[in-house]
Amino acid sequence: MTPTDGGPGEAPPVALRTEALEQLLTERGLIDPKVMNEIITTYETNVGPLNGAKVVARAWTDPEYRRRLLQDGTAAIEELGFSGSQGEHIVVVENTATTHHVVVCTLCSCYPWPVLGLPPSWYKDPAYRARVVKEPRTVLSEMGLELDDDVRITVHDSTSEVRWLVLPERPAGTEHLSEEQLVPLVTREVMVGVAKVAAP
Amino acid sequence: MDGIADMGGTPGWGPVRPPRRDEPVFEEPWQGRAFALASLSGRIAFGGVNLDAFRHALERLDRAAYLDDGYYGRWLGGAELMLADSAVLAPGAIGARARNLRGEDVEEPPIPEPAVPDYAPSAEGSLRPVDRAPAFAVGERVRTKAMSVPGHTRLPGYARGHTGTVEVVQPAFVLPDTNAHFRGENPQYVYSVRFDSRELWGADAEPFAVTADLFENYLEATS
Helix, strand or coil, X not given: CCCCCCCCCCCCCHHHHHHHHHHHHHHCCCCCHHHHHHHHHHHHHHCCHHHHHHHHHHHHHCHHHHXXXXXXXXXXXXXXXXXXXXXXXXXXXXXXXXXXXXXXCCCCCCCCHHHHCXXXXXXXXXXXXXXXXXXXXXXXXXXXXXXXXXXXXXXXXXXXXXXXXXXXXXXXXXXXXXXXXXXXXXCHHXXXXXXXXXXX | CCCCCCCCCCCCCCCCCCXXXXXXXXXXXXXXXXXXXHHHHHHHHHCCCCHHHHHHHHHHCCHHHHHHCHHHHHHHHHHHHHHHHCCCCCCCHHHHHHHHHCCCCCCCCCCCCCCCCCCCCCCCCCECXXXXXXXXXXXXXXXXXXXCCCCCCCCCHHHCCCXXXXXXXXXXXXXXXHHCCCCCCCCEEEEEEEEEHHHHHCCCCCCCEEEEEEEXXXXXXXC
8 A cells, every 4th residue: 555545536647746745744844855956966966877978987097996996896995985775785896808897786776876876777777677687688789789699697686785886898999098088988778787988 | 476477487468669879758647647646656655664564565566467557557556455455545546536637426434543554664775794604605506485476576477496506696685585575684694606507507508697686585505
């Protein structure tokens, strides 16, 4: 049962239910619309995959940082100022020419918010959640990533509070690029492991 | 809990969605409002943050509510359910207000007596130090229990009753199985256990490995 049950006719659409709930809680002083707005703004503007891209670009250009990142992801990510909800314990795994990591949450849509923001729609979609733990090579191929047969795939299912971040391979031909120039090459898809970094 | 939320390996979902460049965080304004409402709902429903209780609320939505309302609709449904559990909202309260918002004239139920669970998290977040050693070590073979529990659990159906190898001993975290039901934090070590695809899906499976992050209580030593 939910509080929307009990009325005649069809359940109201979600947008209207959202408005109704916000109004009911606001008029009783249980929520503050200002706090609501701050939460929304935070995830629309401050917390997103650009944070993760900065982590990756640092790891590509600073071998000592890369070592720390793979050893203790949470601490190394915090060094760059990224922490918070859904980032309590982040483990970073590295993709290479022969090893490929890809991340999913089959039970809900757990995702490392401080470095990647809120998850994109393909990550939350039932087809991805259901299939990538059973036929990852096929799923990745549908997403446009063809891996050679000798590449070993590991799928990480985020079934606890551990959050996984993939450190992608730095593409060939980017040796002359600075850390700042590398950041735009790193998409959220490569940090979940469903794509490879495209050469500039 | 067995149900729609436990999707790993289930058939019939069709092709995956291709990533979209520059997808907005919230496609529609109500999604941002629903996200913020759900983020705040625990403090209102039981005076704290309990992600496990929220996830359990999502799991209890029926199949249509879980799927048809989409991700943020699901979050709204979870928030509604927690607020109803704690009697912050009366049954039918949101529906009645929504009808009034669209111009109908329906009577709204009175505000009920709250029935807030006794809940006091011991610390922020879900990491908790424990003063015992981990029961399993890196490289050890372990078997997942073949248990199907009526309440909340984070042992997915596809990983039950299978043998794998401990790859990483993670820190200890609050145990969702009891915390979701306000029955205590019971922190336990979590183990990233590596399973061969053929162990999970049979001899014809694509060759690959899956790691799942499993609480100590879900695992037993193999003889």
